[in-house]
Amino acid sequence: MNDEITIAVSKGRILEEALPLLERVDVRPLENPGTSRKLIFQTNHPGMKLIIIRAVDVPTYVLNGCADLGIAGKDVLMEYESDNLYEPLDLKIASCRLMSAGRKDTAGTGGRLRVATKYVTTTRNYFAEKGQQVEIIKLYGSMELAPALGLSDQIVDLVNTGNTLRANGLIPFENIAEISSRLIVNKAAMKMKQDIIKPFIKKLSEVIDR
Ligand code: PRT
Ligand code: MG
Numbered sequence: 001m002n003d004e005i006t007i008a009v010s011k012g013r014i015l016e017e018a019l020p021l022l023e024r025v026d027v028r029p030l031e032n033p034g035t036s037r038k039l040i041f042q043t044n045h046p047g048m049k050l051i052i053i054r055a056v057d058v059p060t061y062v063l064n065g066c067a068d069l070g071i072a073g074k075d076v077l078m079e080y081e082s083d084n085l086y087e088p089l090d091l092k093i094a095s096c097r098l099m100s101a102g103r104k105d106t107a108g109t110g111g112r113l114r115v116a117t118k119y120v121t122t123t124r125n126y127f128a129e130k131g132q133q134v135e136i137i138k139l140y141g142s143m144e145l146a147p148a149l150g151l152s153d154q155i156v157d158l159v160n161t162g163n164t165l166r167a168n169g170l171i172p173f174e175n176i177a178e179i180s181s182r183l184i185v186n187k188a189a190m191k192m193k194q195d196i197i198k199p200f201i202k203k204l205s206e207v208i209d210r
Contacts, residue, residue, distance in 0.1 A: 005048045005196055008067035010055035010076070014181050017093035018071050022050075024207040025200070047196075059085060059184065068189035068197065074179045075158060078122045086190055088201050089183040092208050098122065098176040101165050102154040103147050116146035117156035126156070126176050144168040 007027075009018050015033060022028070029041035033052050041050040053061065055073055059080040062070040071091065075098055098119065116137040117123045127134045139146065143155040144164055158179060159165060159172055183204065190197055 003047060003193060003196055005069065005193065005200070006051060006067045007048070008051050008053055008058045008061045008070040008072075010058050010072050010181070011052050012055065014055060014071060014073060014094045015052060018091070018181065021091060021093060021204070021207065025203045062184050062186050065186050065188060068186050068193060069200075070184040071181055072184060073181050074177065075119065075122070077182060077184065078177065079119050081121060084187060086185040086187060087182050088185060089205055089208070091181045091183055091204075092210075093181045095178075095180040096158045096160040098156065098179055099159045100126075100154050100156050100173045100176060101144075101147075101159070101170045102173060103169060104171050113154060114152040115154045115156055116143050116152035118143065119156055122176070123156045144170060 009015055019029075019033070026044070027048060028044045029050055030043060031038065031041060033041055033050070039051055039053065041052065043049060051061065051067060055076050058070040058072040059077060059082060061067040063082055063085060073094060077085075077087065100115070113132065113134045114137060115123055115127070115134045116139050118139055118141070120136050120138050123134070123136055137146065137152050143157045145168065146152040146155055147170060148168060154173065155170070156176065162172060165172060183201065185197060185201075
């Protein structure tokens, strides 16, 4: 049996908070992912490696079994909408909120509300649940710009301190979801490699900040 474990970690701010957490369960990459250009990192455990990839790609690698475990934001997981991933742990890192926001002076235009976001599926589900039909405008970043230039009436984006909204003349409207990073597990790996994965999940659960 192949008892090697691969963990896919979102790069960027999730990685920054995930590394100290992994360190607390005695998992350390042999090179610093912050400075290396590598994508695969061996760790102090010969049977365990990390791959460090874009946040949106983490569920894809885990679902396909190329990684056994993954660390990804709930925002990415909600948008990915897969029933085929286990999500056993809230790691309580990289926390923020998914919110709708817009200009203070947004007056109802009478027409359909235009919402700019990179979270198309989550946004559609959210407004549909409220019984509101909206026009969704897909963007890949800097959503905060859209209302200022009249591309949309509102945005749906992540908010932490609220500074980015304020700096762009926007105010938060509604809280759509509390976001933090989650541990995800490939279903087949959970069965086949349970002797390694189950104790790993237990150890990790004991070092999460409450
Ligand atoms: O672009 P790339 O694909 O490489 O990745 P990315 O830009 O999505 O990565 P990165 O490093 O930004 O990390 C994204 C993940 O971090 C998200 O999927 C969330 O799970 C988590 N996270 C936590 C955040 C924030 N907090 C956050 N505040 N991701 C983004 N933001 C941005 C937000 O989009 C907005 O532009 O920060 C700005 C708001 O912050 P405040 O403090 O001004 O409110
Ligand atoms: Mg970013």
